[in-house]
Amino acid sequence: MSTGTAVAIPIGRRLRRFLRDQPLVPLIVLLVGLVIVLEVLRPGIVNERWIANTIKFAIPLAILASCQTLTMLTGGIDLSVGIVATVSAFVMATQVTTHDPAIAIAISLLPAILIGLANGIGAGVFRVHPLIMTLGLSLIATGGLQVYQRTVLATGSAIPDSLAWLGTGRTNGVPNSLVLFVPLAAVIILGLRRTGFGRLLYAIGDNENAARLSGVRAWQVIVVLYALSGLLAGIAGLVYVGLIKAPSLSLAVPLLLPSVAAAVIGGTSIFGGRGGYGGTIVGALILTVLTTLLTVLQVPEGARRILFGFIILAVTAAHVRITEDS
Amino acid sequence: MTQTVRRHGWAIGLFALLVLLLIITKLIQPGYGASGIGSLARAALPFAFATAAQVIVVIAGGIDLSIASMMAVTSVTAAAMMDGASEEFAVVVVLFVLLLGIAMGMINGILVVLTRVPDIVVTLAMLFVWEGVALLILRAPGGAAAEWLKGIIVGTAGIPGLPAEITAWIPKALLVLVVCLGIVWLPLRRSRLGLSIYAVGSDALAAFRSGVAVNRTKVVAYAVAGLFAAMGGLVLTMSTGIGAPIPGPYLLASVAAVVLGGVALGGGRGGLLGPIIAVFILRLVRTDLTLLSVDPNITTVIEGTIMVVVVILGGLVALRGRSA
Amino acid sequence: MTSESLLDASGVCKSYGPVAALRDASLTVGPGEVHALVGANGAGKSTLVKILTGAVRPDSGRILIRGRDRKVHSPAEARRSGLVSVYQEPALIPDLDVADNLRLTGTPVDPFMKWVRALGIDKLDLFETARDLPLAVLRILDLARALAIEPDVLLLDEMTAALPANLAEKVLDVVRRQCETGRSVIFISHRFLEISALCDRATVLRDGETVGVVDVEAGVEEQIVELMLGTRTELGRAAGKPQQSAGDRRPEGETPRLRISNLGAGTKLEDVSFDLQVGEVLGVIALEGQGQDELFGVLSGSRRALTGKIEVDGTEARFRHPADAIRAGLVYVPSNRVDALLMxxxxxxxxxxxxxxxxxxxxxxxxxxxxxxxxxERLQIDTRAQGEVQRLSGGNQQKVTIARWIATGVQTLLCFDPTRGIDIRTKREIYSLLRELAAQGSSVLLYTSELEEVQLVCDRAVVIFGGRVVDVLPADIANEPTLMRAAYGLPREVSSDAIPGSAPAHGASGIELGPA
Structure with missing residues (x-):
């Protein structure tokens, strides 16, 4: 090493630096590659309608993955998002039969925020590992949802037109859900870069001790963060039910694993301190296309889960290698 | 004697709590008796094995989120292999499934050591992987179990030298649990390997300086966890007669029982007895709520709340331990 | 010598990234010898110990034990080849009882108990969990465990630290007897009194190199201090260093920026009092582990004080969180940049x-x-390497940790060895900056392991030893030899007078032994 000069940086190290500085480039290349493979396997499948559909399905996933992105930036994770989204969707669908849609939506977001708050208090104040805490809350929420279902058995359910328009509709071939998603994504991306709160998420995830020495009281940030994550998961549930149009007790639960995978693929470090929402959005698109591809190839559900699990592990392990020496 | 009391103080306290709960149960339902204990033991069986698996990994300073998924894999493997096979073949199946469990645990451990990714992340990924493997083996609940296997955990067993009045109170399921756990745990706990597992979880640097092979010990801990998970999976197949590819609620329950049982989540401390008693306590609470005709869904909520509160209290204890 | 030496290490080098911890270290220990290993903070002692005991692999160098090359590197291997060490942090597993700890390392119980008794502990419950035993007992047990397997070479790292005087005496006795049987001991200590009482020879390390091997005889302290200091690169005077110190200029009775009275924390900080004046740079000098970490921890709000009080500008302050300290104007710059930066x-x-x-x-x-x-701009941080802080040089990283507080408008800067391991130019810039800040009315408390910094930047220096202030010196007389002597607990002027205080000037608070 002592003889090495600035000129002769090994290719491996240069590549690692490039990957770290420009995480979006390889992701977009991967996305385009997958689309090309799909088009080759099923010529003609990629058209305007398919693209709109892919975006429609990617958006609820991307919103759910925003919960993972934000919590992972602090070194945490939120495994309750699947059931939280389901709770919001189910509560909204049953409340809308007796209330105005706007009120039903407001009511439905309340349990989402409360669950998030409980997660935040457990993780921030009592220092329970977020993974265990959010898993526990998701168990409680699952039971709670079933109890709730029995109390509203008679009321039936409905999807308000506004949500159906948002979730499924297209205007001039462009999915309506972008109306919600584009501003939301902009707020998250800018919020992470240009607000004190966003900076603190990175700071806590990068080095909680350094943040402490600079006067940051981490628990306050964590509590607010998980409440926010609950709210975002609730919103994702509402968009998703507008797309699927059939509220059930396990509506958004299968989206949990992909939401983690999307954030990890998108370059957000599961150890915290590094990443952003832009990558996560591309990650959600990649996973949606990959799901289509696996369906076309008739890969069974089991193999899909194995693949997702290994993707998370491989990306994380690669991350350890990339960050540790340079 | 005082030494024993001090060392097992927590377990003794838990046991008193269990007895208290049994008395309360008897008060709620005067007819509660030997058959009630039998069904309690049967219900607790898979939870107990899941907890035993979690205990050993936690003592070694890790955590295994993939236990429920490994149980699903072994359960469907056993059910699928025994489907249409002879009763004798089941012996081969049992042995194969136990080896499979060890292999899965070893894979978990090796990945933890090789990737240098934290245990909690590796086993989260493996949770999904093993779940997928279970789905590949059986897409929907199915398969079968040999009759003699099903019979192992039903009813009571006559123990030579003990009058029938006493053996009537000892369900076979409990004996199976004690024998299976004891056969692995007792020799391990007393061996140098067992001490190494405690040492690695307690203080990895001091363990290294004491000449312990830290990585190898970790892999062994995960492998033993895999073995216990396989036993749990077999028990699932034995009690239901089929295999189900979707993992049950064993992960969180195992973590809660571990914490309630006095095993520190940081590693190095605790034993197997406390967590196993904790499993019975948690099961009995559920039974009592059912006997009180509480809506089963509310029971789930209460159960979840108990577990979360237990874990939070564990976190509090760990916090205070750190500041002291 | 070489042919009959028990341990012979030569040309040992070890680098951590760009930082060379050991350049060319050597150590030769003959049979029946007590050999001292000395060096100032950061001279490479701990790295050499880790290499000898197999915890760390050297980049190059040769280690012979009884003339045989040792290749495999692990503590277990070192143990088998006859080299056993007792570390500063006891290697007993906290959650196992003593008996299990013995079984884990395969130590026979009878010889172990024999040594425990010889070391002055009469009652020992083998079933006591290690965590519940006092630190002093743990260190004794660790030593007894090492002695029980009869090692050829025993390595003791600051063995008498944290031991009450009676146990320390026993330890020294046992070490002497050990050598009568032809075995050797490597003795690492900050205490000259122990070294001169016990050791035959001493190897002195400086900046990762072995700079001398001396026979321990009367007056050897001077020789060792000289070797430890060496001829160092002249850093030059920092710009703006006033000839008169702030402390002298201030009239008596003016409210100090920071007044610390009888502060105690943790096990190491016992009782420290001093004032930090407005516009003053006050140096803190101490060997490793004399309580300075606890002092700075308390002042920065990271840990709680057990005793004493802190006054900021005349009002008493209590810090529960660094945020409280920052509000009171006290900001902390740690030596390890990794602790302070978002890399x-x-x-x-x-x-x-x-x-x-x-x-x-x-x-x-x-x-x-x-x-x-x-x-x-003020700190002239080189930001050409835009992007992550971890790509900056060490010096620039350290500047960032200070710049953070310059940007907020700092009142009191608590700097803990801010120049450790950074280049000379940056060091000079930091000195100038600290002086500038002081001239503008800020106060600086500067712990430093570079003794020359006291005369370069400080107005005064307090010397802490054994958790207490042992001396306060104005900068003009605080030259390196004076500070070094004071830091080792030696009196200011070495003369033929008797050395005050009993042997280890350590506060031997009564520790109860055996099961409580």
């Missing part, structure tokens, strides 16, 4: 971090730019 984030985010702590809302980028750029 994966940009220079800008690192400098702006204290602002975000209080303001979660949108950031006024124009205002932030002014503040951050101002701080960057």
């Amino acid at each position: 994966q984030r940009s220079v800008r985010e690192n400098i702006a971090l204290p602002f975000c702590a209080g303001a979660w809302g949108p950031i006024d980028m124009a205002k932030e730019n002014v503040r951050v750029d101002g701080a960057i």
Whole structure:
């Protein structure tokens, strides 16, 4: 090493630096590659309608993955998002039969925020590992949802037109859900870069001790963060039910694993301190296309889960290698 | 004697709590008796094995989120292999499934050591992987179990030298649990390997300086966890007669029982007895709520709340331990 | 010598990244010898110990034990080849009882008990969990465990630290007897009194090199101090260093910026009092582990004091969180930049971090730019390597940790060895900056392991030994030999007078032994 000069940086190290500085480039290349493979396997499948559909399905996933992105930036994770989204969707669908849609939506977001708050208090104040805490809350929420279902058995359910328009509709071939998603994504991306709160998420995830020495009281940030994550998961549930149009007790639960995978693929470090929402959005698109591809190839559900699990592990392990020496 | 009391103080306290709960149960339902204990033991069986698996990994300073998924894999493997096979073949199946469990645990451990990714992340990924493997083996609940296997955990067993009045109170399921756990745990706990597992979880640097092979010990801990998970999976197949590819609620329950049982989540401390008693306590609470005709869904909520509160209290204890 | 030596290490080198911890260290220990290993902070002692015991692999060098080359590197291997060490932190597993700890290492119980008794512990419950035993007992047990397997070479790292005087005496006795049987002991200590009482020879390390091997005889302290100091690179005087110190200029009775009275914390900080005046740079000098970590921890709000009080500008202050200390104007710059920096984030985010702590809302980028750029310019941070802080040089990283507080307008800077391991130019810049800050009315408390910094930047220096202030010196007489002597607990003027105080000037608080 002592003889090495600035000129002769090994290719491996240069590549690692490039990957770290420009995480979006390889992701977009991967996305385009997958689309090309799909088009080759099923010529003609990629058209305007398919693209709109892919975006429609990617958006609820991307919103759910925003919960993972934000919590992972602090070194945490939120495994309750699947059931939280389901709770919001189910509560909204049953409340809308007796209330105005706007009120039903407001009511439905309340349990989402409360669950998030409980997660935040457990993780921030009592220092329970977020993974265990959010898993526990998701168990409680699952039971709670079933109890709730029995109390509203008679009321039936409905999807308000506004949500159906948002979730499924297209205007001039462009999915309506972008109306919600584009501003939301902009707020998250800018919020992470240009607000004190966003900076603190990175700071806590990068080095909680350094943040402490600079006067940051981490628990306050964590509590607010998980409440926010609950709210975002609730919103994702509402968009998703507008797309699927059939509220059930396990509506958004299968989206949990992909939401983690999307954030990890998108370059957000599961150890915290590094990443952003832009990558996560591309990650959600990649996973949606990959799901289509696996369906076309008739890969069974089991193999899909194995693949997702290994993707998370491989990306994380690669991350350890990339960050540790340079 | 005082030494024993001090060392097992927590377990003794838990046991008193269990007895208290049994008395309360008897008060709620005067007819509660030997058959009630039998069904309690049967219900607790898979939870107990899941907890035993979690205990050993936690003592070694890790955590295994993939236990429920490994149980699903072994359960469907056993059910699928025994489907249409002879009763004798089941012996081969049992042995194969136990080896499979060890292999899965070893894979978990090796990945933890090789990737240098934290245990909690590796086993989260493996949770999904093993779940997928279970789905590949059986897409929907199915398969079968040999009759003699099903019979192992039903009813009571006559123990030579003990009058029938006493053996009537000892369900076979409990004996199976004690024998299976004891056969692995007792020799391990007393061996140098067992001490190494405690040492690695307690203080990895001091363990290294004491000449312990830290990585190898970790892999062994995960492998033993895999073995216990396989036993749990077999028990699932034995009690239901089929295999189900979707993992049950064993992960969180195992973590809660571990914490309630006095095993520190940081590693190095605790034993197997406390967590196993904790499993019975948690099961009995559920039974009592059912006997009180509480809506089963509310029971789930209460159960979840108990577990979360237990874990939070564990976190509090760990916090205070750190500041002291 | 070489042919009959028990241990012979030569040409040992070890680098951590660009930092060379050992350049060319050697150590030869003959049979029946007690050999001292001495060196100032950061001279490479601990690295050499880790290499000898197999915990760390050297980059190059040869280690012979009884003339045989040792290749495999692990503590277990070192143990088998006859080299056993007792570390500063006891290697007993905290959650196992003593008996299990013995079984884990395969130590026979009878010889172990024999040594335990010889070391002055009469009652020992083998079933006591290690965690519940006092530190002093744990260290004794660790030593007894090492002695029980009859090692050829026993390595003791600051063995008598944290031991009450009676146990320390026993330890020294046992070490002497050990050598009568032809075995050797490597003795690492900060205490000259012990070294001169016990050791036959001493190897002196400086900047990762073995600079001398001396026979221990009367007056050897002077020789060792000289070797430890060596001829060092002249750093030059920092700009703006006043000839008169702030402490002298201040009239008596003016409220100091910071007054510390009888402060105690943890096990090491016992009783420390001093004043930090407005506009003063006050140096803190101490060997490793004399309580300075606890002192700075308490002042920065990271840990609680057990006793004593802190007054800031005349009002008593209690800090429960660093945020409280920062509000009181006390900010902390740790020596290890890894503790203070967000390595994966940009220079800008690192400098702006204290602002975000209080303001979660949108950031006024124009205002932030002014503040951050101002701080960057003032410290001349090289930001050519835009992007992550971890790509900056060590010196620039350290500047970032200071710049963060310059941007907020600092009142009292607590610097813990801020120049450790950085280049000379940056060091000079930091000195100038500290003086500038003091001239503008800020106060600086500067712990430093570079003794010459006291005369370069400080107005006064307090010397801490064994958790207490042992001397306060004005900068003009605080030259390196004087400070070194004071830091080792030696009196200011070495003369033929008797050395005051009993042997280890350590506060031997009564520790109860055996099961409580």
